[in-house]
Amino acid sequence: MRVALIHISQETNDFHPVLTTLADYAAFGIHEGPAILEKARGRAAIDGWIDAIAASGLPVEWVPIVWGVAGAGGRITTEARQFFLDAIRRNLAEAGPLDALAVHLHGACSAVGVDDVEGEQLALIRAMRGADIPLVLSLDHHANVTKLMVDCADAIVAHRTQPHDPYDTGHVAGELMARVLRGEVKPVMAYRKLPLITHQEQFLTAAGPMKDWFEQARAMEADPRVLQVSPCPMQPWLDVAEGGWATIVTTNNDLALANRLADGSADFAWARRHVFMEQTAVPIDEAVRMADAEKSGVVVLSDTGDTVFGGTAGDSNLILESILRQGISGRALVPLISPQNVATLVAAGEGTTVTVELGGTAATDFFTPLPVTGTVRKIAPGRITVPSFTRPNIDQGTTVIFEAGPVTIVLTERRGTAGNVPETYRLFGIEPADFQMAVLKTASNFQYFAPITSRVIRVDTTGPGQSDVKSLPWKRTPRPFFPLDAIEER
Numbered sequence: 001m002r003v004a005l006i007h008i009s010q011e012t013n014d015f016h017p018v019l020t021t022l023a024d025y026a027a028f029g030i031h032e033g034p035a036i037l038e039k040a041r042g043r044a045a046i047d048g049w050i051d052a053i054a055a056s057g058l059p060v061e062w063v064p065i066v067w068g069v070a071g072a073g074g075r076i077t078t079e080a081r082q083f084f085l086d087a088i089r090r091n092l093a094e095a096g097p098l099d100a101l102a103v104h105l106h107g108a109c110s111a112v113g114v115d116d117v118e119g120e121q122l123a124l125i126r127a128m129r130g131a132d133i134p135l136v137l138s139l140d141h142h143a144n145v146t147k148l149m150v151d152c153a154d155a156i157v158a159h160r161t162q163p164h165d166p167y168d169t170g171h172v173a174g175e176l177m178a179r180v181l182r183g184e185v186k187p188v189m190a191y192r193k194l195p196l197i198t199h200q201e202q203f204l205t206a207a208g209p210m211k212d213w214f215e216q217a218r219a220m221e222a223d224p225r226v227l228q229v230s231p232c233p234m235q236p237w238l239d240v241a242e243g244g245w246a247t248i249v250t251t252n253n254d255l256a257l258a259n260r261l262a263d264g265s266a267d268f269a270w271a272r273r274h275v276f277m278e279q280t281a282v283p284i285d286e287a288v289r290m291a292d293a294e295k296s297g298v299v300v301l302s303d304t305g306d307t308v309f310g311g312t313a314g315d316s317n318l319i320l321e322s323i324l325r326q327g328i329s330g331r332a333l334v335p336l337i338s339p340q341n342v343a344t345l346v347a348a349g350e351g352t353t354v355t356v357e358l359g360g361t362a363a364t365d366f367f368t369p370l371p372v373t374g375t376v377r378k379i380a381p382g383r384i385t386v387p388s389f390t391r392p393n394i395d396q397g398t399t400v401i402f403e404a405g406p407v408t409i410v411l412t413e414r415r416g417t418a419g420n421v422p423e424t425y426r427l428f429g430i431e432p433a434d435f436q437m438a439v440l441k442t443a444s445n446f447q448y449f450a451p452i453t454s455r456v457i458r459v460d461t462t463g464p465g466q467s468d469v470k471s472l473p474w475k476r477t478p479r480p481f482f483p484l485d486a487i488e489e490r
């Protein structure tokens with residue numbers, strides 16, 4: 001049996017104005033053909049796919065097509081969009097006979113002038129290989145699941161947890177594919193769209209309404225007729241024509257059951273929409289004072305408006321400004337991603353004391369540069385290996401350690417781990433556990449810092465990743481939708 005393998009992933013933040021280019025994919029490597037099986041291995045979705053199929057014992061020969069991953073960011077360029085369409089077209093044309101297609105996409109990727117990049121990719125695959133060949137699609141559950149995506153897939157499997165475990169997602173999809181290839185099951189899908197977008201603060205699946213919604217899905221799967229239930233709470237910064245949450249139920253050839261359960265899953269989320277909107281973030285100055293007053297560190301200050309894994313630039317200086325203005329008794333660790341600032345500080349040189357305009361240049365609707373006087377302590381290359389990170393080999397570009405009063409600012413050229421992983425600092429001789437507070441550029445991915453964290457405080461910062469979804473400048477999302485409009489019926 002020959003199964004094609006495709007893995008393309010980017011998450012778009014429409015309120016971040018900097019476009020995602022082919023170079024952003026190239027930073028993580030772009031692979032075509034057999035190189036994918038040699039170079040793109042780790043603990044990602046395709047590894048789960050491959051291991052599950054191997055465990056099934058089926059004589060599957062993988063036919064790798066294309067692999068490309070960029071971090072979250074602004075819309076992708078036309079060049080990047082066309083590149084992946086061409087790569088699919090070229091490699092699928094040469095792939096020879098196929099028995100199935102294993103496809104992993106993010107699901108929330110938009111390009112300049114095209115809202116549904118993944119729908120377009122799937123439609124191309126179908127146009128080339130027909131409607132009959134089985135296609136199982138794995139997705140990030142923050143996907144915007146469109147009608148076209150559902151029409152093009154036989155089954156959809158989305159992440160089961162936040163923080164995500166992409167390997168698990170691929171493994172579940174691979175197991176389902178094995179059952180399809182054995183002729184054991186015939187998947188059929190029902191999908192419901194919800195006029196709903198909520199902020200990120202209730203997105204963790206370990207607690208609160210999201211835990212309840214995902215547990216409902218797992219309970220539905222206890223029925224052997226149910227192959228997969230995938231709640232998809234779309235990430236809240238995608239401003240597209242079909243935007244909104246969705247849920248997908250795949251059963252073994254029982255469409256009536258799939259429809260009934262899809263209604264049940266959609267109703268469950270809709271009934272809890274006000275609970276999903278409960279916010280925990282506190283104003284910036286108050287958050288800094290709370291962190292300083294804690295008996296011991298490290299207090300994580302989550303910069304919710306500048307969540308790099310949610311597609312922002314990582315150059316917000318709002319928490320830094322508050323720390324420097326208010327003063328603190330402990331020490332603070334602040335990451336900042338800015339190629340311009342790195343260039344300026346490299347030119348100044350190690351050991352010099354200078355005043356620079358820090359950050360605030362990427363999303364100028366939200367931020368302005370902040371003049372800061374400090375000392376350049378260290379300049380070092382930022383090529384690092386972090387085994388615990390989803391992509392272990394990371395090039396953050398040149399890294400500068402800049403000290404300003406009680407604050408150690410770590411500036412990088414590229415986004416990499418966005419300072420959300422302690423090893424990033426340790427590689428430069430900085431121990432995050434020695435700090436009273438550390439700013440993290442994420443609103444969800446606290447797991448890497450968890451072993452040294454005394455408390456997490458979500459800070460209500462503005463920015464392209466902000467929790468206040470109501471005040472974002474929505475243009476394309478279909479109206480009415482909750483919470484922008486007061487709607488009671490979905």
Ligand SMILES: [Zn+2]
Nearest residue numbers: 140141142164
């Ligand atoms: Zn996600």
